[in-house]
Amino acid sequence: MDLLNGIFVAPFVQMADAPDFLVQVLWEGFVSGILYALIALGFVLIFKASGVFNFAQGIMVVFAALTLVGLYQKGVPVILALILTMAVMGILALAVERFIMRPLVNQPHVILLMATIGLTYFLVGLGEFVFGGEPKQMITTELGLPTGSTEIPFGAQGMVILQHIDIAAAIIAIVMVTALALFFNRTRIGRALRAVADDHQAALSVGISLHQIWAIVWFASGLVALATGVMWGARSDVSFALEIIALRALPVLILGGFTSVPGAIVGGLIVGIGEKIGEIYWGPLLGGGIESWLAYMIALVFLLFRPQGLFGERIIERV
Amino acid sequence: MEVKTLLRGTLMGGVLFAAILPAAAEDSVYVQLPTYRTGPYAGSGIPIANGMADYITMLNERDGGINGVKIVFDECETGYDTQKGVECYEQAKAKKSLVFNPWSTGITLAVIPKASVDKMPILSMAYGLSAAADGKTFPWVFNPPMTYxxxxxxxxxxxxxxxxxxxxxxxxxxxxxxxxxxxxxxxxxxxxxxxxxxxxxxxxxxxxxxxxxxxxxxxxxxxxxxxxxxxxxxxxxxxxxxxxxxxxxxxxxxxxxxxxxxxxxxxxxxxxxxxxxxxxxxFNAVGTDFPAVQDIKKYVVDAGKSKVEAAKFGENLYNRGVVNSLYMAEAIRIAQEKSGKKVITAEDMRVGLENLSIDEARLEKIGLKGFIAPVKVTCDNHSGHNKMYVxxxxxxxxxxxxxxxxxxxxVVNPMLMAAAKSYAETNKPWPARSEPCAN
Structure with missing residues (x-):
């Protein structure tokens, strides 16, 4: 009886009793979801264009943020550091295309996956060699990002606290997604990218350069990694522990589909909000700490009904 | 011609051997320093690694080691990973390290059962298994100045x-x-x-x-x-x-x-x-206003032999690393006294750790007055339950x-004793202590 009460009654009573706290939980879930979506977006871009699951996406987040902060700490003005970091991500994209993608073209996907695992270790080593292994504080104010928070009174005695950096993260994520959507739909390169995603052979036959497209998507993914690194870094700090957070994008990808940009966003929000609500209101029933696996459970349930994810392409194979 | 060449070679070899001899004859002991300069815990691991290495380097540079015996050390990167930590332990054992510093409770728990078999003292300074403070059950494990x-x-x-x-x-x-x-x-x-x-x-x-x-x-x-x-x-x-x-x-x-x-x-x-x-x-001071820490600056940092950033010299975790090496150095010194040997073994080191005693007078003498509270470890009490501050x-x-x-x-001691007893019973057959108390 207590169990039924804990599942079906108590959580909703808590929500009704403290609506300000519920709003706070939803907001925190929304912000986490946005950040998960940003990480997932990096995966989607590369998977869409090359069918490669980029295991190195997490370390790219760390590497980009570390480069930005590292350059600034070495005395480079912040704007120049930002531009140079973008340039570094561009060089990385070109190098990945030239030394990983090109030699391994037409190899089974698992080979490319292994190559990105190798890339992960290379970037870990390079990052530690150049910038050291110590965590660094994100240069939030120097980048012009807001700090501080706003307290919004809610109800009689309630209060919702909105961190300005979280609001900025949400805005930046929305801008990035919109820009990427426009880029894919309205530009020539975007259309070429979609063509490559649909069929490599057909794209090649109409003169689309696979090398160019791959370099562009890896660069775009690098820029997304930079934005993600700045936002996560501002919430805690820039350390190699951030790399692991990228794994949180896996259930997002399962939910949203590996090839869908809107799917990454919607999947991110479902996972972000779902895990927060689950952890806060139903977590105590299971001793807490359920958020680390709850997202995977949600994703597994989705897999049963939509193996291709919410927005993924439906796989139809003729036999 | 061939005989001449042979003679020349022999002569040159002899000269080279003579040149190398004094260096080879220099007394030294080896200590492995497990570290994590990489990975998610590097933020905590790096300053500690720097502090540990710098204090030992200072002793070698300033005093020529301890009683003329240099402390040779190298680092073993664990990444705070238990499996890698156990690999470091095996390396430490093979290279005859005097002591093993796990720098992780997970690694400590993994190597505790090996320590008495391998006769390798474990120094888990204020971390690891709290019950290891019971020296009767854990003669090879030390966790001064206090347990969790x-x-x-x-x-x-x-x-x-x-x-x-x-x-x-x-x-x-x-x-x-x-x-x-x-x-x-x-x-x-x-x-x-x-x-x-x-x-x-x-x-x-x-x-x-x-x-x-x-x-x-x-x-x-x-x-x-x-x-x-x-x-x-x-x-x-x-x-x-x-x-x-x-x-x-x-x-x-x-x-x-x-x-x-x-x-x-x-x-x-x-x-x-x-x-x-x-x-x-x-349980240690923060800052550089101590003669021994100034010596680290003079002999190690300013001499370009440290990896510490200038701004982080004397910070809390750096000084914590210094304390760890201070314990090791003092235990080596005590082990030398107790054994009558200059070049001690890991078994001698265990005795040194078991008799570790750093009082106010000793702290003043070594230029660390006020850096830590006095520490005392005994045969029965491997932690000492020493003082702390906020x-x-x-x-x-x-x-x-x-x-x-x-x-x-x-309150803590009876619980520790009960936990030690429970550990021994759970891990049967846990070896009974055979090492005599050499207090």
């Missing part, structure tokens, strides 16, 4: 003092946010015992290692539960994230206290001015917020 259970008792004692007595903790809620690993779980039995004894409610908030930088759920729970105090047992990137999250939910920082491993400058710095008032336990973050540095005080040994 001593630390947990120190936290409860301090909070009791803030309330006007331990009895005033009745009805209070104390939140415990911890790294969900051997390290963070270690003090829970003691905290639960205290909760029953003093009538407070213990609320637990585990943080998985993979979620160290993603703690918003834990802190939302804290906001909902409204504990009177928060206690943190964090490490690596978990600490600065927790401090930031606490400021985000407006948790009063003067009600937030951590163990000594949550007290790095970088742990609090990220919280900015809002982190002002955050407290942690400590430090408070001012917004840009740590300041001392209490005098040195003792843990609640009267």
């Amino acid at each position: 259970w001593d630390g947990a008792s120190g936290v409860v004692k301090y909070l009791g003092d803030q309330e006007g007595g331990l009895d005033k903790l009745k009805g209070k809620k104390i939140g415990y946010i911890y790294l969900d690993a051997g390290y963070g779980k270690e003090p829970i039995p003691l905290l639960e015992q205290f909760a029953t004894q003093y009538g407070f409610t213990l609320l637990k908030y585990p943080v998985p290692g993979k979620e160290m930088q993603n703690q918003s759920s834990q802190w939302l729970n804290v906001r909902r539960d409204k504990p009177d105090y928060m206690v943190i047992w964090g490490w690596g990137a978990m600490n600065p994230t927790a401090v930031k999250e606490a400021t985000k939910i407006r948790f009063p920082m003067d009600k937030f206290i951590g163990v000594w491993w949550s007290g790095g400058e970088d742990d609090a710095r990220g919280g900015g001015q809002q982190a002002k008032g955050y407290m942690t336990l400590n 430090q408070r973050w001012t917004g840009d540095k740590w300041e001392k917020a209490s005098d040195w005080f003792d843990p609640m040994s009267d």
